[in-house]
Amino acid sequence: MLIIDTEKTRALLPFEQLVPALAQAFREEVQVPLRHNHAIHPDSAMPGCMLLMPAWNNQGFLGIKTVTIYPQNAAVGLPGLHSTYMLHSATTGAPLALIDGNEITSRRTAAASALAADYLSRAQSSSLLVVGAGRVASLLPYAYRVIRPIQRVAVWDINPAQATRLVDQLQADGFEAQVADDLGQACAAADIVTCATLSTTPLIRREWLKPGTHLDLIGGFTPLMRESDDACFDGTEVFIDTAEAPMKAGDLLSPLQSGVLQRTDIRADLAALCRDLHPGRTGETQITVFKAVGTALEDLAAAQLVYLQVTNN
Structure with a gap:
């Protein structure tokens, strides 16, 4: 299984390639179940939530992203969002790569925004x-x-x-x-x-x-x-x-x-x-x-x- 770190992930997702890649993905058949949303310590001083976001396509790929959101993190100098991405083979289920989810999330969000615009x-x-x-x-x-x-x-x-x-x-x-x-x-x-x-x-x-x-x-x-x-x-x-x-x-x-x-x-x-x-x-x-x-x-x-x-x- 590959482990692809932050810098490598960032370098491999230039917007010139990512925007058209998203456009192509929206044109194809992709299975996207509703995300799971779980509140973490909602009554505490630092409430958060966790999202689980799976998807798979006809090109042989299956993946799931885990995201944690803690809005109060800014007060302690930390990002409000952290995530990881696990990519699998949709044919065998074998894990293929662990990829920096923060870079995927931030760059695909910006790319989707531009795609819509x-x-x-x-x-x-x-x-x-x-x-x-x-x-x-x-x-x-x-x-x-x-x-x-x-x-x-x-x-x-x-x-x-x-x-x-x-x-x-x-x-x-x-x-x-x-x-x-x-x-x-x-x-x-x-x-x-x-x-x-x-x-x-x-x-x-x-x-x-x-x-x-x-x-x-x-x-x-x-x-x-x-x-x-x-x-x-x-x-x-x-x-x-x-x-x-x-x-x-x-x-x-x-x-x-x-x-x-x-x-x-x-x-x-x-x-x-x-x-x-x-x-x-x-x-x-x-x-x-x-x-x-x-x-x-x-x-x-x-x-x-x-x-x-x-x-x-």
């Missing part, structure tokens, strides 16, 4: 607002640069020092980057607004979004997590990554419960977009919203990409 944002979108400055958020400008001519990046984070560190990194890599002091003004100036936080209260207001904006919500994945207000789903074109999103995402559950959003208002999922069953954006002035909770399909596609590069070289 390829269908849902305006083709000439050049300004990006990143809400959040953690591991996933730090990758989003690089993923978006694969599918759009991104030149200007603004970064907002509840921790201004963390936003500044990300801006410094982006500037060093050639982006016109700056810290967003006023979130509302930054939203109004952006072609694409992408959110990757663990927020439990809405951050983005509908009134801040100009016509033609694409709003990407990829941070929240539980009923208690929110990155947008209900009004963001009122009169906008709403898309999701998978059918799990309306069952588990607070950003969708709240407007569904209030009646602002109806199930029939959700236009399509990412598989339908990748299979050309829905055209995605159809006008320059539409406000599009993509809500993702993540899927084991993406993890498996990333792990397969890593494994095949290692074994074919």
